[in-house]
Amino acid sequence: MKTYAEMSIEELKSELAELKKQYQAVQAQDIHLDMSRGKPSIEQLNLSMGLMDVLDSSSDLTCEDGTDCRNYGQLSGIVEARQLLGDMMENNPKDIIIYGNSSLNVMFDTISRAWTHGIMGSTPWCRLPEVKFLCPVPGYDRHFAITEYFGIKMIPVPMTPTGPDMDLVEKYVSEDDSIKGIWCVPKYSNPQGISYSDTTVRRFARLKPAANDFRIFWDNAYGIHHLYDDHQDYLIEILAECKRAGNPDLVYKFSSTSKITFPGSGIAAVATSPNNMEDFLSHLRRQTIGHDKVNQLRHVRFFGDIHGMVEHMRKHADIIRPKFEAVEEILEKELGELEIGSWTKPLGGYFILFDSLPGCAKDIVARAKKAGVIITPAGATWPYGKDPNDSNIRIAPTYPGLDDLKKAMTVFALCVKIASAKKLIAEKEAAQ
Amino acid sequence: MKTYAEMSIEELKSELAELKKQYQAVQAQDIHLDMSRGKPSIEQLNLSMGLMDVLDSSSDLTCEDGTDCRNYGQLSGIVEARQLLGDMMENNPKDIIIYGNSSLNVMFDTISRAWTHGIMGSTPWCRLPEVKFLCPVPGYDRHFAITEYFGIKMIPVPMTPTGPDMDLVEKYVSEDDSIKGIWCVPKYSNPQGISYSDTTVRRFARLKPAANDFRIFWDNAYGIHHLYDDHQDYLIEILAECKRAGNPDLVYKFSSTSKITFPGSGIAAVATSPNNMEDFLSHLRRQTIGHDKVNQLRHVRFFGDIHGMVEHMRKHADIIRPKFEAVEEILEKELGELEIGSWTKPLGGYFILFDSLPGCAKDIVARAKKAGVIITPAGATWPYGKDPNDSNIRIAPTYPGLDDLKKAMTVFALCVKIASAKKLIAEKEAAQ
Numbered sequence: 001m002k003t004y005a006e007m008s009i010e011e012l013k014s015e016l017a018e019l020k021k022q023y024q025a026v027q028a029q030d031i032h033l034d035m036s037r038g039k040p041s042i043e044q045l046n047l048s049m050g051l052m053d054v055l056d057s058s059s060d061l062t063c064e065d066g067t068d069c070r071n072y073g074q075l076s077g078i079v080e081a082r083q084l085l086g087d088m089m090e091n092n093p094k095d096i097i098i099y100g101n102s103s104l105n106v107m108f109d110t111i112s113r114a115w116t117h118g119i120m121g122s123t124p125w126c127r128l129p130e131v132k133f134l135c136p137v138p139g140y141d142r143h144f145a146i147t148e149y150f151g152i153k154m155i156p157v158p159m160t161p162t163g164p165d166m167d168l169v170e171k172y173v174s175e176d177d178s179i180k181g182i183w184c185v186p187k188y189s190n191p192q193g194i195s196y197s198d199t200t201v202r203r204f205a206r207l208k209p210a211a212n213d214f215r216i217f218w219d220n221a222y223g224i225h226h227l228y229d230d231h232q233d234y235l236i237e238i239l240a241e242c243k244r245a246g247n248p249d250l251v252y253k254f255s256s257t258s259k260i261t262f263p264g265s266g267i268a269a270v271a272t273s274p275n276n277m278e279d280f281l282s283h284l285r286r287q288t289i290g291h292d293k294v295n296q297l298r299h300v301r302f303f304g305d306i307h308g309m310v311e312h313m314r315k316h317a318d319i320i321r322p323k324f325e326a327v328e329e330i331l332e333k334e335l336g337e338l339e340i341g342s343w344t345k346p347l348g349g350y351f352i353l354f355d356s357l358p359g360c361a362k363d364i365v366a367r368a369k370k371a372g373v374i375i376t377p378a379g380a381t382w383p384y385g386k387d388p389n390d391s392n393i394r395i396a397p398t399y400p401g402l403d404d405l406k407k408a409m410t411v412f413a414l415c416v417k418i419a420s421a422k423k424l425i426a427e428k429e430a431a432q
Numbered sequence: 433m434k435t436y437a438e439m440s441i442e443e444l445k446s447e448l449a450e451l452k453k454q455y456q457a458v459q460a461q462d463i464h465l466d467m468s469r470g471k472p473s474i475e476q477l478n479l480s481m482g483l484m485d486v487l488d489s490s491s492d493l494t495c496e497d498g499t500d501c502r503n504y505g506q507l508s509g510i511v512e513a514r515q516l517l518g519d520m521m522e523n524n525p526k527d528i529i530i531y532g533n534s535s536l537n538v539m540f541d542t543i544s545r546a547w548t549h550g551i552m553g554s555t556p557w558c559r560l561p562e563v564k565f566l567c568p569v570p571g572y573d574r575h576f577a578i579t580e581y582f583g584i585k586m587i588p589v590p591m592t593p594t595g596p597d598m599d600l601v602e603k604y605v606s607e608d609d610s611i612k613g614i615w616c617v618p619k620y621s622n623p624q625g626i627s628y629s630d631t632t633v634r635r636f637a638r639l640k641p642a643a644n645d646f647r648i649f650w651d652n653a654y655g656i657h658h659l660y661d662d663h664q665d666y667l668i669e670i671l672a673e674c675k676r677a678g679n680p681d682l683v684y685k686f687s688s689t690s691k692i693t694f695p696g697s698g699i700a701a702v703a704t705s706p707n708n709m710e711d712f713l714s715h716l717r718r719q720t721i722g723h724d725k726v727n728q729l730r731h732v733r734f735f736g737d738i739h740g741m742v743e744h745m746r747k748h749a750d751i752i753r754p755k756f757e758a759v760e761e762i763l764e765k766e767l768g769e770l771e772i773g774s775w776t777k778p779l780g781g782y783f784i785l786f787d788s789l790p791g792c793a794k795d796i797v798a799r800a801k802k803a804g805v806i807i808t809p810a811g812a813t814w815p816y817g818k819d820p821n822d823s824n825i826r827i828a829p830t831y832p833g834l835d836d837l838k839k840a841m842t843v844f845a846l847c848v849k850i851a852s853a854k855k856l857i858a859e860k861e862a863a864q
Contacts (some may be wrong), residue, residue, distance in 0.1 A: 017832040037438065039503065049489035056488075057481035070477040070694040072469065100532050115548050116558065116582065126558040142721075149718040150548065195776040262502040265726040286581040288537040289574075292724070294697040 003339040004420055010427045016421040017074040023371065023418060025410055031372030034407040038350035039399040040259055040316075047315050048261040053303040061297060069293040075285055076277075081267060087306035088224060089255050090237045091271040094418035097280060099165070101293045103256035103268035107217060108146050110252060110270075113283050114180070115150055120249075121277045122213035125180060134172055134182035136164040138353060138381030138392040139191040143219070149384075154383035155179070159192060165286065170207060177210035181217050187235045188222035191381050191394035192353040193346020193355035195233035205241035207250065215276075216251040222349040223255060224313050227321045233347050239271055248273040257299060259350065260309065260316075267296055323397040326406050327352055334413035340420035343395075345366075352395040353381075358421040361390045367415035373408045434510040435771040441860045448853040453466055453608060455803065455850060458843055463804030465840040470622070472691060472748075472783035474553075477791035479747050480693040484636075486733040493729060501725040508773035509563050513699060513728035519738035520656060521687050522669045523703040526556075529712060532723045535700035537687035539649060540578050541686060545715050546645065547582055549834070552711045554645035554680075557582075557612060566604055566614035568596040570785060570813030570824040572622040575615040575651070579815075586815035591624060595632035602639060609642035610660055613649050619667045623813050623826035624785040625778020637673035639682065654781040655687060656745050674760070680705040690763055691782065692741065692748075699728055732806045746814040755829040758838050759784055765843035772852035775827075785813075786825040792851040793822045800845035805840045 004012065053202040055061070062080045076082065077098025086093035118124045122387055125131045133147045137156040143188060146153050155172065157164045163186070172179055174211040182203075196204075218238050226232045242250045249272075257266035269282065304310045324346065331343050331354070343354045355384045356364055361378035368375050376394040379385040395412075436444065459502045473662045493501040495510045508514065509530025518525035518535070547563075550556045554589050557563045565579045569588040572746075579586050585602065595618070604611055618628040628636075636648055658664045665855040674682045681704075683847050689698035702712065735741045756778065763786070775786045789794055793810035800807050806824040827844075829837055 043498065045500065048502075052487045052491060052493075055484045055491045059484060060485075068477065070480075070697065072471055072695045074603045101723075102720045108719045112544055116544060124558070126556070146719050149715075165702065180783055182501045189598045262726060263504045265724045283581075286541045288534045290534075290696045292533045292697045294694060294729070295727070304850060315607070329850065338680050 001337050003337065004424050009118050012421050012428070016418065016425065019414060019418045019421060026371045029372075031407065031411065032373040033372060033400055033404050034087060034339070035396050035400055035405070035408055036374045036376045037399070038088050038259075038396045039392070040263060041317050041319065041401070044316055044398070045262060047109055047312065048302070051298055051302045052164065055298050057233050057293070058283065061294060061323070062136040063293075063297070067293070069297045072289045074293055075281060075288075077269070077291065078293050078300075080300045083305065084300050084303060084309070085245075085255065085267070085269040086271070088309060089220065089253065089269065089271050091253070093240055093386055094270050095239065095273070095277065096289060097270045097277065097284075097372070098296055099268040099270065101264055101266055101268065101295075103219070103221070103254045103258065103259075104142055106268050106270055107143070107254055110147055110217070110285070111150060111152075111181075111256060117283060118205040119215065120280045120409070122274065122371055124372065128178065130177060130178045132176065132179045134164070134169060134179060135383045136182070136184065138191055138385070138387070139183055140185055140219070141376075141380040141385075143217075144383045147183070152180075156383060159189070159194070161194055163194075163196035164421040166203040167198055172202065173207050173209045173214060179209070180211055180213055181215050181331075182357070183217050183219070183394050185219050185221060187220055187233060188225055188346055188349025190221065190349065191351040191392070192344045193349045193351055194344060195235050198236050200329055201238055201241055202238040202245075205238060205245040205250065207247070209250075214250075218251050218253040220253055220255045221259070223261060224310060225350070226313065226317070227317050227324055228347055229314065230318075231347055239273070243273070249275050252276065260313065262304070265295070267292075273325055294355045320398055322402055323405050324352065326402060327395060327397045327409050328408060330409040330413060334410065334417060338417070341416050348396055352397065354395055356391045356393060356416060357423055358391050359388045360416070360423055361387060361393050363419040364393060364412070364415045367418060368412055371415065374427045375412065433769050435769065436856050437771060439856075440463065441857055443862070444853050444857045448850065448857065450617050451846060451850045451853060455799070458846065459611050461804075461844065463833055465804060465836050465838065466711055466806040467828050467832055467837070467840055468806045468808045469831070470828045472695060473751065473831050473833070475751050476748055476830070476854070477694060479744065483730055487726070487730050492763065493726060495725075495729065495818070499725070503667060504693060504721045504726055504804055506722050507713060507720075508609065509701070509723065510728050510732075511723050512732045514736060514742070516732050516738065517687065517699070517701040518703070521652065521685065521701065521742060522620045523671055523685070523779070524831070527671065527703050527705070527709065529702045529716070530711065530728055531692075531700040531702065533696055533700065533727075534575055535653070535686045537577070538700050538702055539634055541583060541652065542649070543578055543584075543613075549715065551645040551647065560610065562610045564608065564611045565669070566596075566601060566611060567815045568614070570623055570819070570826070571615055572617055572651070573808075573812040573817075574755055575649075576815045579615070584612075586681040589614075590816060591621070591626070593626055595626070595628035596630055598635045602635065607642060607643045610717060611641070612643055612645055613636060613647050615651070617650050617651050617653055618670070619652055619665060620657055620778055620781025622653070622781065623783040623824070623855050624776045625783055626776060627667050627782045630668050632679075633668040633670060633673055637670060637677040637679055637682065639679070641682075645760070646682075650683050650685040652685055652687045656742060657782070658745065658780040659689060659749050659756055660779055661746065661749075663779055667812055671705070675705070681707050681736065684708065692745065693731065695792045697727070698732055699724075730766055730859055736823070753810050755837050758834060759827060759829045762838060762841040766842065767848060772850070772854070773848050782828060783834075784827040784829065786827055786848075788823045788825060788848060789821050789855055790821045792848070792855055793825050795854075796825060796844070796847045799850060800844055803843050803847065805843045807844065823832045
């Protein structure tokens with residue numbers, strides 16, 4: 001079988017005509033499928049319905065330390081929730097603050113606070129002529145939306161299969177004191193599903209920032225979100241590594257149960273050094289009296305301990321794994337020999353990154369939409385929504401049912417073929 | 433019986449000697465009572481244990497409009513929670529945004545957002561040479577803590593029995609465009625327990641601020657927190673009044689269920705004009721994907737409707753009312769004829785304001801503490817913690833049991849007498 005690049009203009013045109021027939025047939029099916037966001041499926045949500053049973057009106061809502069979860073107080077969270085999320089995040093419970101339902105909100109607040117008050121007494125970022133963030137690309141659109149919102153200049157840093165290009169990160173961070181942070185999804189990254197290598201994490205912990213208020217924003221959203229029991233990524237724990245490297249205050253680590261129990265009704269957490277924690281709490285106490293302790297207790301009672309949580313994640317994996325495998329299978333079957341795209345094969349997380357021929361991503365997403373399949377907008381994985389190659393497409397396999405997903409991916413592959421054929425025809429014609 | 437002022441120095445000294453004996457006897461009792469914060473008692477918390485029963489693993493967590501409460505989304509809150517809190521706040525559900533567990537946090541965020549991004553496109557407050565807030569005094573310490581945190585200059589405005597001194601408010605607001613807001617607890621105010629009169633509310637709605645980004649921060653924390661069935665304060669609904677006055681965007685109205693169900697595990701809300709709401713949401717969507725919808729649904733299912741909530745508040749009142757009455761009774765009995773202090777007699781809310789002789793409040797609170805009774809620090813009800821008269825003391829009767837409360841108030845009254853006698857002796861001696 002020829003790749004598309006090997007085909008002549010005539011062969012490509014004939015292929016395109018055939019593809020368009022298929023596309024018309026698909027459009028006639030009146031499909032409506034949304035795979036734009038990394039949302040758990042209903043089947044996954046059902047796994048956590050037990051959360052609704054662990055507390056009832058006869059429950060004692062008192063914590064181990066005597067705190068009545070129903071009343072005010074406990075700014076850092078209840079002891080047992082700090083223990084559970086400490087185990088989940090591989091950190092000491094003392095280094096954990098439990099927040100409300102959204103780690104994204106905590107990240108927003110962290111930057112907002114630096115903007116208005118600085119970090120540990122540094123100049124508030126709003127008083128600086130320019131503030132910059134490094135943004136490994138492609139990355140998470142909601143991260144970039146926060147930095148864009150504050151007018152922080154975002155500098156793309158290419159992702160490699162082992163994490164961000166650390167030569168570039170080290171150079172930027174050490175030379176430019178207006179660079180105040182870097183967005184990282186270090187494990188099963190959004191959108192590639194890759195994990196940072198040991199070397200990458202070690203180099204992060206050993207950064208020598210020109211700015212003393214530079215922080216790594218380490219969003220470990222998928223720390224225990226494996227697809228396989230026997231084949232898992234391993235990530236070096238960054239807080240311990242920073243401490244070993246003599247850089248204890250370098251990192252803010254974020255996590256949540258959003259994709260463990262119910263998105264929006266889970267609990268979020270930060271792990272960080274004692275100095276950073278003191279800084280966090282000194283501001284947080286102006287902001288709120290405390291977060292939802294009953295929901296913290298509910299999560300603790302539901303899981304029991306980290307082992308219970310790991311077992312729970314195994315059930316998620318059983319639901320998600322066939323979906324990831326179906327995506328890979330269809331992409332391989334439909335596109336495997338055509339050389340018009342590549343894709344990642346993650347061992348966990350919520351996403352697969354598809355890389356089209358340059359200049360085709362927007363066209364593919366638009367064509368899929370016209371056929372009733374909603375994909376994350378092309379460009380969304382780049383700062384300001386601008387993918388310079390127009391080639392990255394984030395695939396989110398979790399939400400649709402398996403049959404719908406297969407249908408959607410077949411439509412997607414068809415759109416990839418059409419867009420690629422059109423592009424190659426135009427190129428070949430231009431070269432004549 | 434003579435008032436303290438009518439007593440001679442000798443009579444006062446003899447009285448003081450007797451009081452000190454009583455104080456020593458109290459100290460020997462090794463009392464430990466905390467009435468420093470406006471917290472519900474355990475008995476009140478028990479009223480809401482049914483919240484833990486309304487959802488279980490067999491429940492359908494789908495909203496009326498088909499939203500799965502367990503998944504992401506619904507930035508403004510679920511329809512039925514907007515309906516319930518709309519009824520509670522006397523506003524159209526369309527004008528309501530449901531937030532997380534803390535209205536204080538929403539107020540913080542609102543000011544933080546104005547600080548970083550302005551209001552409806554106005555200059556961000558961080559770029560202005562000075563930002564000021566009007567602070568009706570005495571007022572709520574956590575309000576003042578927020579404005580202090582942002583370096584906003586706080587201008588005290590005296591409270592009258594009908595609300596803030598509106599002549600002053602109108603003058604300040606119309607003349608000074610650096611005044612951007614005013615903190616209000618309009619019903620059963622913290623700490624007086626008084627409610628703004630109709631005239632006050634109407635004058636608020638008709639303010640003509642020099643700054644177009646001036647907003648009234650209307651913290652209606654105790655809107656349905658009555659002590660009596662037949663004797664209640666009534667507050668004109670401010671949003672409707674602002675609309676009638678041609679000032680629809682003038683007010684942000686805050687409320688929550690913190691003192692209805694569980695503090696820290698309730699739901700908070702903002703009611704405001706469509707323009708303000710659009711402004712709120714345009715920022716909020718960068719901050720979070722949504723708040724805890726399961727908890728919103730839990731509250732809706734628990735109360736059913738506003739009537740259920742009102743019936744629930746009647747049970748709170750039955751627990752709180754005897755405590756307020758006990759405080760008033762003891763103050764009347766111990767201090768009624770001595771003319772060394774006055775106090776409010778609220779019909780709802782969480783606080784009673786005690787006004788001592790000038791210069792005595794700190795002394796009274798310190799003496800109470802030494803006898804084992806913790807009161808809100810004197811001065812806490814003023815910006816920067818500075819009460820120029822040193823006379824305001826906030827009494828929070830709800831948390832202690834009735835017997836403990838009576839004991840604490842007897843100790844308190846004793847401390848008032850000692851501090852007042854000492855002050856009057858010193859004054860009379862100085863006048864000789």
